[in-house]
Amino acid sequence: xxxxxxxxxxxxxxxxxxxxxxxxxxxxxxxxxxxxxxxxxxxxxxxxxxxxxxxxxxxxxxxxxxxxxxxxxxxxxxxxxxxxxxxxxxxxxxxxxxxxxxxxxxxxxxxxxxxxxxxxxxxxxxxxxxxxxxxxxxxxxxxxxxxxxxxxxxxxxxxxxxxxxxxxxxxxxxxxxxxxxxxxxxxxxxxxxxxxxxxxxxxxxxxxxxxxxxxxxxxxxxxxxxxxxxxxxxxxxxxxxxxxxxxxxxxxxxxxxxxxxxxxxxxxxxxxxxxxxxxxxxxxxxxxxxxxxxxxxxxxxxxxxxxxxxxxxxxxxxxxxxxxxxxxxxxxxxxxxxxxxx
Amino acid sequence: xxxxxxxxxxxxxxxxxxxxxxxxxxxxxxxxxxxxxxxxxxxxxxxxxxxxxxxxxxxxxxxxxxxxxxxxxxxxxxxxxxxxxxxxxxxxxxxxxxxxxxxxxxxxxxxxxxxxxxxxxxxxxxxxxxxxxxxxxxxxxxxxxxxxxxxxxxxxxxxxxxxxxxxxxxxxxxxxxxxxxxxxxxxxxxxxxxxxxxxxxxxxxxxxxxxxxxxxxxxxxxxxxxxxxxxxxxxxxxxxxxxxxxxxxxxxxxxxxxxxxxxxxxxxxxxxxxxxxxxxxxxxxxxxxxxxxxxxxxxxxxxxxxxxxxxxxxxxxxxxxxxxxxxxxxxxxxxxxxxxxx
Numbered sequence: 109x110x111x112x113x114x115x116x117x118x119x120x121x122x123x124x125x126x127x128x129x130x131x132x133x134x135x136x137x138x139x140x141x142x143x144x145x146x147x148x149x150x151x152x153x154x155x156x157x158x159x160x161x162x163x164x165x166x167x168x169x170x171x172x173x174x175x176x177x178x179x180x181x182x183x184x185x186x187x188x189x190x191x192x193x194x195x196x197x198x199x200x201x202x203x204x205x206x207x208x209x210x211x212x213x214x215x216x217x218x219x220x221x222x223x224x225x226x227x228x229x230x231x232x233x234x235x236x237x238x239x240x241x242x243x244x245x246x247x248x249x250x251x252x253x254x255x256x257x258x259x260x261x262x263x264x265x266x267x268x269x270x271x272x273x274x275x276x277x278x279x280x281x282x283x284x285x286x287x288x289x290x291x292x293x294x295x296x297x298x299x300x301x302x303x304x305x306x307x308x309x310x311x312x313x314x315x316x317x318x319x320x321x322x323x324x325x326x327x328x329x330x331x332x333x334x335x336x337x338x339x340x341x342x343x344x345x346x347x348x349x350x351x352x353x354x355x356x357x358x359x360x361x362x363x364x365x366x367x368x369x370x371x372x373x374x375x376x377x378x379x380x381x382x383x384x385x386x387x388x389x390x391x392x393x394x395x396x397x398x399x400x401x402x403x404x405x406x407x408x409x410x411x412x413x414x415x416x417x418x419x420x421x422x423x424x425x426x427x428x429x430x431x432x433x434x435x436x437x438x439x440x441x442x443x444x445x446x447x448x449x450x
Numbered sequence: 451x452x453x454x455x456x457x458x459x460x461x462x463x464x465x466x467x468x469x470x471x472x473x474x475x476x477x478x479x480x481x482x483x484x485x486x487x488x489x490x491x492x493x494x495x496x497x498x499x500x501x502x503x504x505x506x507x508x509x510x511x512x513x514x515x516x517x518x519x520x521x522x523x524x525x526x527x528x529x530x531x532x533x534x535x536x537x538x539x540x541x542x543x544x545x546x547x548x549x550x551x552x553x554x555x556x557x558x559x560x561x562x563x564x565x566x567x568x569x570x571x572x573x574x575x576x577x578x579x580x581x582x583x584x585x586x587x588x589x590x591x592x593x594x595x596x597x598x599x600x601x602x603x604x605x606x607x608x609x610x611x612x613x614x615x616x617x618x619x620x621x622x623x624x625x626x627x628x629x630x631x632x633x634x635x636x637x638x639x640x641x642x643x644x645x646x647x648x649x650x651x652x653x654x655x656x657x658x659x660x661x662x663x664x665x666x667x668x669x670x671x672x673x674x675x676x677x678x679x680x681x682x683x684x685x686x687x688x689x690x691x692x693x694x695x696x697x698x699x700x701x702x703x704x705x706x707x708x709x710x711x712x713x714x715x716x717x718x719x720x721x722x723x724x725x726x727x728x729x730x731x732x733x734x735x736x737x738x739x740x741x742x743x744x745x746x747x748x749x750x751x752x753x754x755x756x757x758x759x760x761x762x763x764x765x766x767x768x769x770x771x772x773x774x775x776x777x778x779x780x781x782x783x784x785x786x787x788x789x790x791x792x
Contacts, residue, residue, distance in 0.1 A: 112532060112555030114626070122631050125555060127532040190454060190469040190768075190776045206664045207657075208685045213454030213467060261774075263767030271766025282768060284456070289464050290773030315549075322548045343550045396771030415771070423765050424613025425605030426532075426624060429738030429757070431632030432603075434532045 117344040119297040119315055120290075124344045125434045134437060134445040137348050137420040138389045146227035146275060154187075155221045155276035163187065167218065168247060170240055180237060181244045182221040191215030191284050193255070215284035216252055220244055222277040229266060229277045230377060231385040239374035241279070245397060246370070248281050250363045253402045257283035259291065260399070267392025269419040279395075294398060295410055302409035316411030317358050319343075328440045331447060332379035336372035339380045341439030341446075347421060348437045349388060349446070351380055353414040360407040362399035377414075384418065386449030392419040459686040461639040461657055462632075466686045467776045476779060476787040479690050479762040480731045488569035488617060496529075497563045497618035505529065509560065510589060512582055522579060523586045524563040533557030533626050535597070557626035558594055562586055564619040571608060571619045572719060573727040581716035583621070587739060588712070590623050592705045595744045599625035601633060602741070609734025611761040621737075636740060637752055644751035658753030659700050661685075670782045673789060674721035678714035681722045683781035683788075689763060690779045691730060691788070693722055695756040702749040704741035719756075726760065728791030734761045 112127035154162045157177075163184040172178040191213050203210050222241045223233060230238060245262050252260050264279040265272040301315040323330055323340045331351065332339040339353050353376055355369065365373070384391060399412040427433050454469035496504045499519075505526040514520035533555050544553050564583045565575060572580060587604050594602050606621040607614040643657040665672055665682045673693065674681040681695050695718055697711065707715070726733060741754040769775050 112534065114553045114555060116551045118549055118551070125532045127555060188469075190467045192454065205685075206668075207460055207660050208664075209458045209460070211456045213456060213469060259772075261768065261772040263771045265764075265766045269764065271764035271769075280768070282772070290771060293773065318549050322550075326548075343547075394767035394770050396767055398771070417767075417770055422607075422611065422613035424607045425736035425738055425759075426603065426622070427613075428736050428759055429605045429632060429740070430601075430603040430624070431635065 115344040117342070118301060118319075120293050121297060122344065122346070123432050124346055125432065126345075126438050127434055127436060128438060128441070134387060134442065137391075137418070137437070138387065139391060142389045144390045148225045148227050150226045150275070153226055153274070153276050155219075155274060155278060156226050157224045163219075168244070168251075170244065178224075180224060181240045183244060183248055184219050184221070186217040186219050186280065189217035191217050191282055211285075215282065216255065216257060217283075218248060218252075218281040220248065220279040220281065222279060226276050231381040233277075233378075235374045235378045238377050239371050242365070242370050242373050242377070243367075245279065245281070246363055246365055249397075249399065252281065252283040253363065255283070256402075257285065258402045259284050260401075261291070262397040262399075264393075264395040266394070267390075267419070269392035270394045272392075291398065291401060295400070295407075298409045298411070314358055314409050314411050316354055316413060320354055320356055329443045331383055331443055332376050334372050334375050334379075336369045337376040339376050341443050343439065345435055345439040345442070346433040347417055347419075347435060349384060349391075349418045349420065349442050350439070351384065351416040351418075353377065353380065353416070354411065355413070358408075358411055360400040360410040360412060362397060362412040364406075380416065383446040383449045384416070387445055388418055388420060393417060394419065457686040459684070460643060460661070462635050463639060464686065464688070465774050466688055467774065468687075468780050469776055469778060470780060470783070476729060476784060479733075479760070479779070480729065481733060484731045486732045490567045490569050492568045492617070495568055495616070495618050497561075497616060497620060498568050499566045505561075510586070510593075512586065520566075522566055523582045525586060525590055526561050526563070528559040528561050528622065531559035533559050533624060553627075557624065558597065558599060559625075560590060560594075560623040562590060562621040562623065564621060568618050573723040575619075575720075577716045577720045580719050581712050584707075584712050584715050584719070585709075587621065587623070588705055588707055591739075591741065594623065594625040595705065597625070598744075599627065600744045601626050602743075603633070604739040604741075606735075606737040608736070609732075609761070611734035612736045614734075633740065633743060637742070637749075640751045640753070656700055656751050656753050658696055658755060662696055662698055671785045673725055673785055674718050676714050676717050676721075678711045679718040681718050683785050685781065687777055687781040687784070688775040689759055689761075689777060691726060691733075691760045691762065691784050692777075692781070693726065693758040693760075695719065695722065695758070696753065697755070700750075700753055702742040702752040702754060704739060704754040706748075722758065725788040725791045726758070729787055730760055730762060735759060736761065 115124050115126055149156050164187055166182055166184050169179045169182040193216050249260055260283040262281045298315045320338055329340040330338060337353055337355055339351055342352050394417045396415050400407055400410050457466050457468055491498050506529055508524055508526050511521045511524040535558050544551050591602055602625040604623045640657045662680055671682040672680060679695055679697055681693055684694050736759045738757050742749055742752050
């Protein structure tokens, strides 16, 4: 057990308190009841095969060419969209309401059904189907950018704690014209880092590239790697077992991922989820893809990546009030524990 | 039901999607089982009278002068402090770890036991005891500032959803040297607003003062008011039924609250919680006091206030990934519903 300390995220500037004083053992973060048992098909589920007519008309699917009723990854509009392409495009105008600013909810909100099986989330899914999920997300990001939607966030809510309203494995894509706070903060932060002094006697480069370099050198927070990706628990992890998947080589725009890289991403995703599953059992989580907005295009200072945020603890008043997180297990200790699983 | 729209918080710049498309009725946000029944005394509770020896030695208490074993508000150090005054003061130095920055967990972490009764949270508590809670928080903020701790956040986690680990009504105070992200963002945002163009043909003033002015003029989001305070649901409410308590007159530093103002604050707090209780039943919530950091002192552009964040919905991947919130009930509609209770 180390002394409590504060760590700063070099990109967003957010401070995290790493405080292991409560003596939490790593297995304390596991779901108390171990594994949740779901059927592989639920006749009442809108996302299960056979119920395709219950979703809004599909916008894209990967199907068996010999039997077109068989699909393995499918995208449909969100039935309850927070943002809509049907809103008039001029709703994009900013409207003043005294001192306040509002604008129409113009944008897009899609659901990506990741798997035909109701109970097959990432840890159980074969690597080649995880690849199909990543490739579909590439397609959808490309499509939404082509509609001129600058800011696209691709995210997954798994389980009730993570805010999921459906059990069936799915991701969501929300696209808007408006700047998304977190992404703006990251882009600004990485530009600031890029323009600063030297790091390790050489010119600074993209902050994520430097991070990949340093994590590989230290090794204490890495939990998986392969030719194109590394997975590590970030230095300033906000929550226990937070994990990032980062491409080794610089690339700001996820839509430029190659076929070979997507296969490699699926491989590293599978390895990471198997380790997380080993320690945390049936954990709820959010997963978010961070890629450059359309208007900023290919950038020297930004680097696409994926953040996995296990929801084993509550986001409380301190986090909401101070914007600072208290993490009760250091990423080094969490990584050590994860690495005892393979 | 109105069209979805995006609203920007004029202070933090955060965009909120107000999307009522799911047709949620206001009573959908209430706790499904109505009220939780707790005893007024729990012999196993560390914060109940009779168990004073189970907490670390008390640092301040309001007691009956005729019978010193009777207290009504009491402050003790947090038994599991995330930040500690016992850490060496030089731990405040920033330490470089390659590209990363860390510093010791120097600071303070206190627990304010708000009430001797185990089951008497704010909605049930007499107004004069709510006043004592606010006055104690003033004392503790003053004390921690006197120790040179620049950044102090006072927050409350009520209920499991809000991250509380104890049932007994309590608040917490966390004090550090390090800048707290959210407060920095608010201070920067209010300074930026202050330095901008005119608002309603007069020079802009503190953004909170302008907000008080506009909310009083429109009236549609106000749920309580009295001579010194107004309570309203902010224009860019991040979550359903988010409520702010704001002093009518400009004051940046909460420690300068007068005795008369504290009585008025207790009155408005009571009114607000009665209305929230009316609609949301036994809701879990966070409450956070936002006051100026010590080093910036009295400011023209910042204004202390209290934010109440009911935790009736989950913070999901979109919020964590995009830093943007989706709120499924507009503050105007929520206020209308609250105002049907008195």
